[in-house]
Amino acid sequence: MLRLLGHALKKALAIMAVSAAVAGLPILADAVSTAQAATAIKEGTIDLGPVRLFYLDTGGTGETVILMHPATASSDAFRTYQIEPFAKAGYRVVAYDRRNYGKSYYDAASPPPGTTVDDLEAVTRHLGIDRFHIVGTGAGAFVAVDFALSFQDRLRSMSLANSVIDIKDDDYQAMMTRTRPEGFYNMPVEFRELSPSFRAGNPEGLKAWLDNYAASRVTPRGPDQPEKNVRTLKGMEAIKVPTLFISGETDNYAPPPVYQKILEHMPNAELVTIPESGHASYWERPDDYNKAVLGFLAKHH
Known part of the structure; x- marks a missing residue:
């Protein structure tokens, strides 16, 4: 039997x-x-002295994909829609909580913290990862680009979703200001981050997103980490890693014209626009998000 x-x-x-x-x-x-x-996910911490970084790791012998969470979530948010399908596509999937997020411990009185790139490098050393694909959403894409500017030979590919990437050029920053008028940051976080279609049509998903947001908050916060590199449009031209941009059609932060501006300096990069998605495509339209990223990874392994 x-x-x-x-x-x-x-x-x-x-x-x-x-x-x-x-x-x-x-x-x-x-x-x-x-x-x-069902995908087994190992949980662990990496001790960096005044900080312990919490991580998730599916293990396996496939190429590694590191998922970088946005500023409104922690690595746990990827459990819902990304880790399982990425692992079942044959990848080793790693995600970790950056300092000041989720289950990572960060001493608020700690000495100067180094950069987010330094922490990512420490994570890869601890887990024995050489070359990998990096997938950054929101502020997670800041780290991905910063890492690419420092160690692009370590990257197989880079996927950047729903992120302004914090490029410092004056005309780029002026475009950012036009998308977020005065009073924008006084609005509820779900209004700023999620599309009207998602908020209206998916009350359960909205509640779960808000729960993830609340769980990712850490108090007291330690000091913020400085950037390793200053990101400029000219500087983006130095990145030769295969790059995918994902934009939500109704993203209040980074609508498609933001990426079209960057593509003027990275003509070999690709852009996918997801309809009826705001600033959290990985959560609002996970099937479209996963299809775009997995399809891109398959071309660059």
């Missing part, structure tokens, strides 16, 4: 893999074996 059940399970998994291939989803060599059970 058990043998028959095992045979049926293997057959079902094979059908699932073929169906995914027909649908255009990238399936790496070990995807079927990964799919034999």
Whole structure:
């Protein structure tokens, strides 16, 4: 009986893999074996003296994808929609809480904190990661670009979603000001971050997003980390890593024209625009987000 059940399970998994291939989803060599059970996620901490960084790691022998969370969430937010499908596509998936977020401990009285790039480098050393794909959402994309400007030989690809990337050029900053008029930051966080369609049509998803937001807050906060590099449009031209930009069509922070400005300096980069999505495409339109990122990764492994 058990043998028959095992045979049926293997057959079902094979059908699932073929169906995914027909649908255009990238399936790496070990995807079927990964799919034999729900993805196991290891939790751990990395001790950096005055800070302990909490991380998630699916393990495995596939290429590594590091997911960088936005300023409104922690790594736990990726459990809902990203970690499982990315792991089942054959990737080792890693995510961690940056200082001042989620389950990472950060002594508010600690000495100068170094940069977010230094912390990312420490995470990769601790986990034995050499080259990897980086996927940054919101403020997580700030770290991804900063890392690319310092260590782009370590990156297989870079996907940047819903992020202004904090480029310092005056004309770029003026464009940012036009998208966020006076009083913008006095509005509720869900109004600033999420599209009207999502807020109106998905009350359960809205509540879960707000719960993730609340859980990611840390008090007291330690000192903010400085940038390793100053990001400019001219400086973006130095990045030769295959790059994907994802924009939400109704993103209050970074609508499509923001990325079109950057593409003038990175003509080989790609842009995907997700309809009816605000500043959190990974949460508001996860199927579209995952399809865009996984499709891009499949071209650059």
